Amino acid sequence: MASNQDLPEGTVQNILDQESLKWVFVGGKGGVGKTTCSSILSILLSRVRHSVLIISTDPAHNLSDAFQQRFTKTPTLVNGFTNLYAMEVDPNVENEEMLGSEGMDGFLSDLANAIPGIDEAMSFSEMLKLVQTMDYSVIVFDTAPTGHTLRLLQFPSTLEKGLAKMMTLRNKFGGMLSQMTHLFGVSDDFGEGAILGKLEGMKDVIERVNKQFKDPDLTTFVCVCIPEFLSLYETERLVQELTNFEIDTHNIIINQVLHDEEDAESKLLKARMRMQKKYIDQFYMLYDDFHITKLPLLPDEVCGVEALKSFSCNFLSPYESPIIRGKEEVLEQRVSTLREQLKDAEAELERQRKGKQKI
Missing domain, CATH: 1.20.5 (Single alpha-helices involved in coiled-coils or other helix-helix interfaces)
Known part of the structure; x- marks a missing residue:
């Protein structure tokens, strides 16, 4: 384990300094504060970048709660900013809109069941197409809990399976594929060729973006966790998966850290602090080449632009408790x-x- 002097700086300054970054993913277990962290990261990036877009891909959208402003699937300027935009993408809702009322019955239902994740892959590729037509200098993803995030990174292979399945079904059922034309918003005249073309187009977009995701100059993944066993375990799994996907990750944010041990009179609080210290030590041991940022547990939620801005100082300089300060x-x-x-x-x-x- 590296000594304190050898450890990388415990802030997110490295992300702000990396001007080449185009995609910043923020992910981790549910309930660890990903939305707050991604919101603050986007605010900090807006100070050093021309334009920033933050996208929530979590079906339980909290971005609107964090900024206390309603967001939709169209990028919206965040109140109080001139260069920070936010949007919320819900694969399920978007997919229902694309399918129409009878879209998922019979044949189409079989197709969707045969290729798990194809609906999400399609809506994600549509969203990426939209994003690529806009001129944002950096895009922050507030992702769903770990499992969903990893699926998002598997979309190119999901679409490839989808195409193979489509070809098999075309050989089996021939003209029945024309039923699917309304799924992609094209007229019946175009037939199955247009559907396959649309899927190929989606695959091209996702593969192009996936190459960017694997480029450490363009993409990084920030893991958010809390100092508890399950979160440590989940973070370890996430880091391993990201390594398998060849996606760069060198920042961990440990949220909800208790401080002021000497000032604590509650036995329960002291026990909790000892437990947290044990897991924080393990984080430092496992990830001695990572930038580990520790955030204090606050008595209140961090909601609204002013609260987010106020809390952002803890991302740029290591938090010191009043006892130490x-x-x-x-x-x-x-x-x-x-x-x-x-x-x-x-x-x-x-x-x-x-x-x-x-x-």
């Missing part, structure tokens, strides 16, 4: 409080003594 000052305050309490206790004791003497 001004230990002497805090101790003086505690001594002063104890003196006041002692005075009150002495006065109360004196009153009780006088009361006894009168009796």
Whole structure:
């Protein structure tokens, strides 16, 4: 394990300094604060980049809650910014819109069931097409929990399977494929050739983007976690999968870290801090070549642009608890409080003594 001096800087400054980055993924287990982290990253990037787009690919969209502004599948300027845009993509809703009311019955239902993830792959490729026609200097993905994120990175092979299945079905059922034309918004005159062309086009887009995803100059993945066993385990799995997909990752954000151990009077809190320290030490041991950013647990949620901006300082300089920041000052305050309490206790004791003497 590297010594503290050898460890990479515990901030996200390296991401802000890498001007070539085009795609920044933020992912991890559910409920660890991915949306807050991706929102703050996009705010920090908007200070150093010409234009930034943040996209939520999590069906349980929290981007609107984080910024306290309603977003849709069309990029919308975030209130208070001139160069930060946000959009929320829901594969299921978009797919229903594309399919129409009778789209998934019979033949089409069989096709969708035969190729798991084909609907998401298609809507994701459509979204990527849209994004590529726009001139954003960097795009931040607020991804769904780990499993969904990994599926998103498998879309090129999913579409390839889809094409192979389509060819098999065409040989089997011939003209029946014309039923699918409305799925892609083309007229019946175009027939199956247009459908296959559309799928090929989607595959081309995703393969082109996938090459960019595998280029460390263009893409990086930020893993968000909390200092607990399940989150450590999930992060390990995610880092391994990203390595298998050849996707660069060298930033871990550990959220909800408890501080002020000396100030804590609760036994439960102290036990929790000891547990967290154990897992934080393991993170440093496993990922000694990563930039590990620790974020403090706050009493309130970080919601709204001002709260996000205020909290962003913890992404740029390692958090120091008040005990460390001004230990002497805090101790003086505690001594002063104890003196006041002692005075009150002495006065109360004196009153009780006088009361006894009168009796």
